[in-house]
Amino acid sequence: MLTKINNPRLMLTSVAASLLLLGCTATPVATDGVKSLAQLETVDSNTVNIKPDPSLPPLPIEKTGKIEVLPAKYPESWMFVDEVSFQSQFGGKMIILDVAEPKQSKLIKGTADKNLVGNFANSKTRPEFYILESFHERGSRGPRIDLLVIYDKVTLSPIKEIVLTHTRLTALPRRDSMTLSADEKFLYIANFSPAASFTVFDLDSREVVDTIGTPGCVLPFPTGERSITSICSNGSLLTTVLDNNGKKASQHRVAPFFDTDKTPIFERPSYIDGIGYFPSFAGEMHEIDLSNEVAQYKGKWSLISEEERTAGWRPGGMTLSDSDEQGLLYIIMNEAGFDGSQTHGGNQIWVFDVKSRTRIAKFDAPNWAVSVAVTRGKKPLVVVTNGEMNLDIIDPITGKFIRTLSDFGNVTPIVLFKAY
Amino acid sequence: MLTKINNPRLMLTSVAASLLLLGCTATPVATDGVKSLAQLETVDSNTVNIKPDPSLPPLPIEKTGKIEVLPAKYPESWMFVDEVSFQSQFGGKMIILDVAEPKQSKLIKGTADKNLVGNFANSKTRPEFYILESFHERGSRGPRIDLLVIYDKVTLSPIKEIVLTHTRLTALPRRDSMTLSADEKFLYIANFSPAASFTVFDLDSREVVDTIGTPGCVLPFPTGERSITSICSNGSLLTTVLDNNGKKASQHRVAPFFDTDKTPIFERPSYIDGIGYFPSFAGEMHEIDLSNEVAQYKGKWSLISEEERTAGWRPGGMTLSDSDEQGLLYIIMNEAGFDGSQTHGGNQIWVFDVKSRTRIAKFDAPNWAVSVAVTRGKKPLVVVTNGEMNLDIIDPITGKFIRTLSDFGNVTPIVLFKAY
Amino acid sequence: MKFLDQLFEKKARSLAQTSGRRGLLKGLGAALVGASSIPLLPVARASEGPSMPKEFGDEGSCDYWRYCAVDGFLCACCGGSTNSCPPGTEMSPITWIGTCTNPVDGRNYVISYNDCCGKTQCNSCLCQRDEGDRPLYRSDKSNDVNWCLGASSSVYHCSTAIVVGIAFEK
């Protein structure tokens, strides 16, 4: 029935199957079988050494319409990549990536759209994640709407969309633009118009509870059971305490501990055991205890020696630090830092034991480092967004560069989140 | 009043202006002037040789809110670039580009958004152009709407948006997805669901006149005064004749002149003096007279010699040909063509005098050629979308490569249109 | 779009050197087949033979045999597979088809390249082979069309390559 093919390098077969296209109005054209021999091609490298065996049974006909699903619990090596798509911001998305997957084509597990520099938050206990995105009715034109979209982690489909009425923060992505309370009862959403506030969203009822003003203070760093700490324009902190319904109970100021002009700190902390670690532009590490009802400033220490400071070492990057589950902190360092280089990244990753406030390792970023993240588990991998906007995978124990991940839909993957 | 600066290489000045930010809730922080000398930098190459002259009067304070406008008649060297943004299709746009502009920063004259692989048409006589685009309410989700947007060429703002109800053609962009009647009274809009039809739009009243089915036949090639010719799945043509109101008067078949399986032609013609030039995959040139009420097939001739055919020469590319105002036709040729290479582009541009059906020139595409276009006027420039998705500019008289245009917002600029 | 390979792989000018290499099977009078019409297809069904049917190759590679007429992002790289869509997308019911030869059994199969729709472009594993591709007037074989026109979302995400029949010898 089938043309016998002895030499796969000169394969040419004449076929004609039946003519059917549902909904197609084109007049089916009867084809008359034997075609010109105009093109003889070698077969692909993939198949060039295969000798066809026509005695094999034919492949089964496959069903259409099949859609994949994901496990409810994501493996430790999976991460959420915030692909902000800086030069085409309607195309932003979260990419769910297995950074330990050896096979290139299996890196991507799925995606969720995130329009116009949307914000993202992830749940550790609920089988869902949260995207806050905005749309104009006509792309760049027409009325704007801000939407909180609750996604099902298994199907990657929206469960519910909630219209929000306070202008959400739209800035380069960061890990703390939306955060969850310790018990994951409430989601806290940063607003910025540029008046600053945050919206409390109840994850059980899936309804907005309230929006609470934080004049001059930004971002919702979760604190204790039911509190939110924000960082203020005068170098102080503001903790908002909620009641059990998510309504404001009280607000508390923590005295200024830095100068926003002279000694600025990054507003992108890492967390270890209830302490928020906020590096300064110049290389001090500020500790803020976020484990109780009100934030408490715990002092600072230096990431760098005097010699290193003189040499020009500074921390820097878009997502410049992360912590692993063993309590180590990883931070990008730039040997040629200056005021202006703070978001540009660096050439090394330094690893700190924050308990002893000592550096325990450092390794070179193989291709520059703009952002850093660490996977979950006892044997974490360090994932670095490099200068070419690909991801370099490094073993933090040995400091050894493992490989570069590219062509996973990445254009500007500047924030990575642990997946649960 | 100002710190005197003698050495611009060691510039450091302490400044403090007044504190005002309309609508900003941040508490203004009083700054105390003298700052740390932590960073001393050399100034930029731009300015390094300038000796500041403080006796000059200060720069005037500038107004905000200024928006540029364009001339109603675009110069001959301007083109519309269809930036389809293939890997981020919400970010598609038309870029108005002066391909003869020597200064890099002045290449772009303006842009108009074109969402989800929208279609474009340009008017020669009206101070407007047309974009057909689609939106879902929530980016990739929600109800879809197809919109014809009429743009003002001077302000690059929408004049009117018209909702269309027949599924518009969504395919890789081409020059003939929307076309105008010879007198520019009517706009013809291709629909494809995959049932094929075209919508007649009155450019005077700015209203839809009618939608006319063309079963099995696609694309609206303008014909004569008030006719539209489409190309059919059996290798024939269908001409639809309209009355003066834009309603269907009659339809006429032109007998099949090619085999859509064996001897396919490109559906992307160039036009010279009322004749549509449709190359075949294998290198024949089919002439269709579109100057009268009903299309007339005028026969074919070969772009290539027998030797060239044997060697593998074939035409190919996304927008593989264009004509200049002197009546010359430019077509991309691939020396290693095969059935499957038709949209891949080629390594040379050949120039034909279609009256004498002879090739009068050929030149190498400096960096591969995927699409080709020619500017208006007596001294046209050839513009080639190259394999890196930049534009190579070539002088067709000498065949000499002039320069490459890049970084003009281009990602996948695969169709170019003359601007008027 | 083959010419886009370069863009994604950032290898300039490789196209000119490689564009003649591909072409497992030419455009040979293949069928007008919509995936949703499979039950009506008079094609050979998988037999219940003693040995198992076989394929060979990397379904994440553009060279894989099923992709002979493909033009798009491979769903096998996007969280889907050759015959399934990534999570949260929707498979278009209508599409274009190609006829590709399985090098393991030497048979020609009708492949339906159903698009997965409803999320922003996958933007991984761009593959443009175009063997047997025809222009818009042969819509059944036209891969320039956004076939998500048949889905509830017209946003193209990636392309599958589904075995929907055996192409009969003529």
Next chain:
Amino acid sequence: MKFLDQLFEKKARSLAQTSGRRGLLKGLGAALVGASSIPLLPVARASEGPSMPKEFGDEGSCDYWRYCAVDGFLCACCGGSTNSCPPGTEMSPITWIGTCTNPVDGRNYVISYNDCCGKTQCNSCLCQRDEGDRPLYRSDKSNDVNWCLGASSSVYHCSTAIVVGIAFEK
């Protein structure tokens, strides 16, 4: 975003070599100035002197003096100029500011980096200098924010660099 330069210019790893080069003026206690509040600004006005005020350099180059704190696409490359928006866009009334030194007269000027909004990103002449840039808690000096939040469209297209005052000596 400076690290994006590479992406756009396709020059890998140049960042590490060049990131220390820039820095015309450090972040020196500059002003909280919104462009819409200019009439209220107690700044020096252009004098009616005999010689003309001067600037020098290519306003399409990231090195141009006015761009010392910029982070975005330069409107001067997008159909606009240092102080005007491209056709069909809208200038945001609020924004962040920097203080840059004009090398011709040696003066420090307050520069307002008003975004132009309402069309898809210009995607040309990406420039990230960030001198004096501060995080979100100092929103007046924060260039990570999409300042199109003050315009009718929140879609960012490009950034201007408008002289809105002279920075006084302290």
